[in-house]
Amino acid sequence: MANSKFSVKYCVLLPLVLIVTIFLWTAPSSMFGIEGLTVTQQRTIAIFAFAALMWIFEIVPNWVTSLLVIVVSLLTISNKSFAFCMNTGDDSIFIPFKTLMAAFADPVVMLFLGGFVLAIVASKYAMDVTMARILLAPFGKKPKFVLLGVLLVIAIFSMFMSNTATAAMFLAFLAPVFASLPAEDNKGKVGIALAIPIAANIGGIGTPIGTPPNATAKGILENNDLTVTFGDWALRMIPYVIIMILLAWVLLMVLYPFKSKEIVLKIKKSDQPVTWRTWVAWITFGLTILLWMTEQWTKLNANIVALIPLVIYTATGVFTKEDIKEINWSVLWLVAGGFALGYALEGTGLARALVTSIDFGSMSIIVVFVIAGLICYFLSNFISNSATAALLIPIMVAMGKGLLASDNAAAFTAWGGQHALAIFVATCASLAMLLPISTPPNAIASSTGLVETKDMTKVGLIIGIFGMVLAFFWITKLFPFAQV
Numbered sequence: 463m464a465n466s467k468f469s470v471k472y473c474v475l476l477p478l479v480l481i482v483t484i485f486l487w488t489a490p491s492s493m494f495g496i497e498g499l500t501v502t503q504q505r506t507i508a509i510f511a512f513a514a515l516m517w518i519f520e521i522v523p524n525w526v527t528s529l530l531v532i533v534v535s536l537l538t539i540s541n542k543s544f545a546f547c548m549n550t551g552d553d554s555i556f557i558p559f560k561t562l563m564a565a566f567a568d569p570v571v572m573l574f575l576g577g578f579v580l581a582i583v584a585s586k587y588a589m590d591v592t593m594a595r596i597l598l599a600p601f602g603k604k605p606k607f608v609l610l611g612v613l614l615v616i617a618i619f620s621m622f623m624s625n626t627a628t629a630a631m632f633l634a635f636l637a638p639v640f641a642s643l644p645a646e647d648n649k650g651k652v653g654i655a656l657a658i659p660i661a662a663n664i665g666g667i668g669t670p671i672g673t674p675p676n677a678t679a680k681g682i683l684e685n686n687d688l689t690v691t692f693g694d695w696a697l698r699m700i701p702y703v704i705i706m707i708l709l710a711w712v713l714l715m716v717l718y719p720f721k722s723k724e725i726v727l728k729i730k731k732s733d734q735p736v737t738w739r740t741w742v743a744w745i746t747f748g749l750t751i752l753l754w755m756t757e758q759w760t761k762l763n764a765n766i767v768a769l770i771p772l773v774i775y776t777a778t779g780v781f782t783k784e785d786i787k788e789i790n791w792s793v794l795w796l797v798a799g800g801f802a803l804g805y806a807l808e809g810t811g812l813a814r815a816l817v818t819s820i821d822f823g824s825m826s827i828i829v830v831f832v833i834a835g836l837i838c839y840f841l842s843n844f845i846s847n848s849a850t851a852a853l854l855i856p857i858m859v860a861m862g863k864g865l866l867a868s869d870n871a872a873a874f875t876a877w878g879g880q881h882a883l884a885i886f887v888a889t890c891a892s893l894a895m896l897l898p899i900s901t902p903p904n905a906i907a908s909s910t911g912l913v914e915t916k917d918m919t920k921v922g923l924i925i926g927i928f929g930m931v932l933a934f935f936w937i938t939k940l941f942p943f944a945q946v
Contacts (some may be wrong), residue, residue, distance in 0.1 A: 528799020
């Protein structure tokens with residue numbers, strides 16, 4: 463069976479991916495229907511297709527695909543590419559090579575590093591079992607209710623702190639839950655692992671500070687004299703989050719049912735005696751979570767906060783050189799590849815070219831919403847949702863101004879106007895979770911080693927489609943912001 467899979471991957475799927483990539487790389491630019499498409503933008507389309515297909519089919523490990531993306535980008539679309547690649551004969555933009563290489567040390571990668579360190583220390587000092595027991599105690603021992611508890615608790619945390627930080631923190635909390643399930647209950651473990659990114663991504667939708675796309679939408683609306691208060695947002699979107707979390711709960715139970723009748727968290731003895739280092743481990747962990755939760759007041763970036771435990775733990779001997787070996791470096795490289803691809807899409811101008819090539823003004827209002835949502839959803843699976851929102855929302859709000867001055871003004875207002883369009887696009891950005899590189903919480907779920915890309919894509923697609931349809935009617939008709 464293993465040899466059969468090997469043959470299919472390398473004799474069928476890999477040649478197929480290479481054929482598609484070469485075709486997109488060499489095809490006439492007019493085929494793409496994008497006015498003014500440059501050579502570097504076309505190369506980026508080919509690299510993009512290569513990465514997407516390799517990640518979906520998992521022909522090689524996902525982190526290997528990420529490394530390939532970075533190296534090929536450096537050789538062909540960076541300002542230090544091969545000489546023959548630089549002679550494009552058009553206005554191609556070449557990305558600074560330092561920008562692409564900086565993907566390995568992106569601030570979010572540092573947040574991952576800090577999260578992994580917290581998880582390792584939590585396990586080393588038996589902190590993870592204690593914290594998991596406290597947080598999940600109200601949900602009992604039945605696996606289906608523990609799963610609901612995981613979804614709800616992560617979603618609540620994500621409303622007020624970084625989604626990535628929340629996912630990194632719960633990676634430590636859920637380790638003993640995975641350990642408590644028997645080996646034959648693999649589907650149940652997959653369901654709990656998938657709950658991390660689902661709840662973190664959806665939970666952030668609930669408040670304006672829950673995720674950067676929300677803050678972007680709120681800020682741009684307010685810059686155009688369209689007010690959205692914290693209470694307005696939370697009152698309307700938290701019920702939406704609750705519905706989506708319940709949907710995710712049912713979906714995970716159906717697709718990944720538990721065999722175990724109950725989850726019992728057993729307290730394990732730490733290899734370390736209770737010393738001053740134990741107190742350092744606990745206090746630093748608590749301080750890190752506190753700083754993550756109060757980012758909107760302290761203004762201390764979550765990525766910077768993640769380095770605090772790394773410094774304290776290494777300086778005090780809580781985290782040693784032996785512990786470094788436990789860091790999941792492959793996930794860090796996987797994430798770096800996703801960021802490099804995002805830099806390529808933005809840096810070459812391809813992302814903006816894709817959006818501006820669409821004539822929204824000639825479309826019906828519903829079609830405008832649908833296409834804007836789908837573009838945001840699609841891009842957010844490959845570019846950070848923050849970058850996607852920063853790119854799309856200003857365009858959508860500006861386009862909304864034009865619609866209000868057109869013959870479609872009454873129809874646009876009836877569907878919620880600029881408020882609805884901006885907030886709908888921001889919501890679509892948070893629903894994008896098809897691949898391990900789509901969001902940092904997805905990559906964290908991938909780091910457990912339990913989730914295959916096909917699982918993530920299947921669940922992510924169902925939640926994404928349902929979430930976008932519900933968000934459209936929720937924001938435009940059921941609880942429209944424009945009528946505040």
